[in-house]
Amino acid sequence: MSWNPNWTPPGSNYPSYPGGPSYPGGPPLAGPYPGGPPRYPDSQPSAGWQPPPWTWSAPSHCGGTFEWFRSSHGDVPPRSVHGGVDVNGMPIFVGRAWHHGDLLPAKVTPAHRCAFVTYGGRQKEEHHYEVLVSDHVAWRPCRGGGSIPPEAIRVGHTRDGEPLYMGRTMHHGTLTPGKVHPSHGCLYIAWDGYEIKYYDYEIMVLD
Template sequence: MADNIELFTEDKLEYCFFPNATGFIQFRVRAPHDAHLALTTQAAEVDPMYEVFIGGWGNTKSIIRKNRTKPDVAEVPTPNILSEGEYRGFWIRWDHGTIAVGREGDPAPFLSWADSERIPIEYVGVCTGWGANGNWIIQPPNATQNGAAGRPGAAGLAGGQCWVSASSGQVPPSGFAGGEDNGEPLYVIRANFNGGLIPGKLVPSHGQAYVAWGGAENPVQEYEVLCDFLGEWRATSGGNIPPNAVPAGQSEDGEALYVGRVVHDGSLTVGKVQPSHGVLYIPYGGQELSFTDYEILVS
């Protein structure tokens, strides 16, 4: 396995690029403010590109920007998120147009945005500026993929998960079955739908997967299957999300979504948990059905 990349960035706002097409990067940075990262198609500042500013504006907020254009597409207050005296760890995931940024050891992103355009990211750049220098420790791509690196169609996710692209009812050999309907296993999937990355169910005999959205059970032909996963289910209700719950996507507004399941009409059906709504939504019988008591997937 390759060694970590260690580098120093001056107060120049000039990106240092390195290849990374895995969809995931994990790193640690020591800087007083303004740790900037670029996700690009080339080893240069060219459109299309995304930028993530961590601890910008005097270490008060973090943002996502597209094509160096204002207004920023996503912004959250993050006071004192960086430190000049110690390394702080973070991860960034880009997957089917969704950019998610999180802290080391925390599987839930603190900043995310879903883009309708899918940009093929091939390079990551880092820099500091606005009066800040930075020291970086960047893990090599194979070390951050949690077993998914090098597998065709695979995309890693913080927290030890592996999502493998599939379509038309296909199930990867290590697919995670989370439900059952008339004796047929239902697999945990997620799929891009109307600007969100939505957890749902795969019914192999139907040749497609389904996600709950907009009051309906929506069929999808292309999806990602949760694989190589050793989690378990925990009973909960409402918006009570256990700290080790599995984040599997985000709504069109950037809210983290989780995987849940419930028994309905004799079927153990998988769906999405949306914390702000306080319910589990399942796709079933052509409808989006909600439940306040359910099981949630935890790692």
């Protein structure tokens, strides 16, 4: 499925779903979560989490701020960055998780009580992760080839130290976030057990 530049971003022109739960500060959601709505833990900075051996500093012209908060099993704190919408209308949030020595961009799906990453051509499920919290994130159209804007938030890295970023694209009627791998010149998303590649996508930047 090719990139559609006319998609409606999360939080804009949502239909009304009577009785559906609402995410704090966000639009109505499409019906109840299996087992109830997601829990919103107290927002405590990541404790016990293995921090990356680097710190990303935003360019001087970026006035926005962001933080990473440790969470697990589908929980997301208030003000988590809304990165997409699943096939059932449920929200997908921006996260990251460790897997085999890589710190990977992750899509956190409260409806599934986990985060999904991609690794070695497959979708992997992680139950312990960090969630991005910010009011200053934007999404910028990008085409494959490895070019990364300076405002792109560094989300993770490979075990060899290559920076990884968060992107998103339309796939089978969903707006799905995933891993931008610069040396591969593409976006990888987790879908139905597999790692799917896209060359046209949006990349997450600090506003």
